[in-house]
Amino acid sequence: GQNIDQPTEMTATEGAIVQINCTYQTSGFNGLFWYQQHAGEAPTFLSYNVLDGLEEKGRFSSFLSRSKGYSYLLLKELQMKDSASYLCYRGSTLGRLYFGRGTQLTVWP
């Protein structure tokens, strides 16, 4: 299969740093994406990794290790509005896209 695994839920406090992990099967890998989704809304694009290493975009960073089939999304200086579901998905050379179930992050004051 093409399982994508993420933790179901995470909690953190305002101002803290949180790391959301995502593991995937490496066969036919073609890029790893992270999205944010607030309840009842469409997902919005956060970041994309195709090569190993860290991509930084303001308070959000994403890391990829292709050999390990592993990625993480790092959120710094957490704000209440960061409470959302975070989805990782991977592209495939077979033309398919595979989504994880999403990690529901709750940020407490």
Place this chain on the structure above:
Amino acid sequence: DGGITQSPKYLFRKEGQNVTLSCEQNLNHDAMYWYRQDPGQGLRLIYYSQIVNDFQKGDIAEGYSVSREKKESFPLTVTSAQKNPTAFYLCASSIGSQGKSPLHFGNGTRLTVT
């Protein structure tokens, strides 16, 4: 501005009726996708199309049908054969079909069947 539009935002139907969800994009994207999302769940792929006049089944295609007669349009029909159609439906598009570019999502259609 370019984008992807789904309509309507909310849709109510009686059991046994077919219903068609609209998805239009003016991004000139080749690939289009339909996903279903149930409460607390991730996105599950229903159908996808990599090019006009061609489409493939996703993981949960039973009870659904699609067409791709124009590059801009990828309507989804939820048939009476779909046993549990109430869900949030998301349409998406991308430049290529192999996951090298981000998906652009529409705002979704929430379908309720009673």
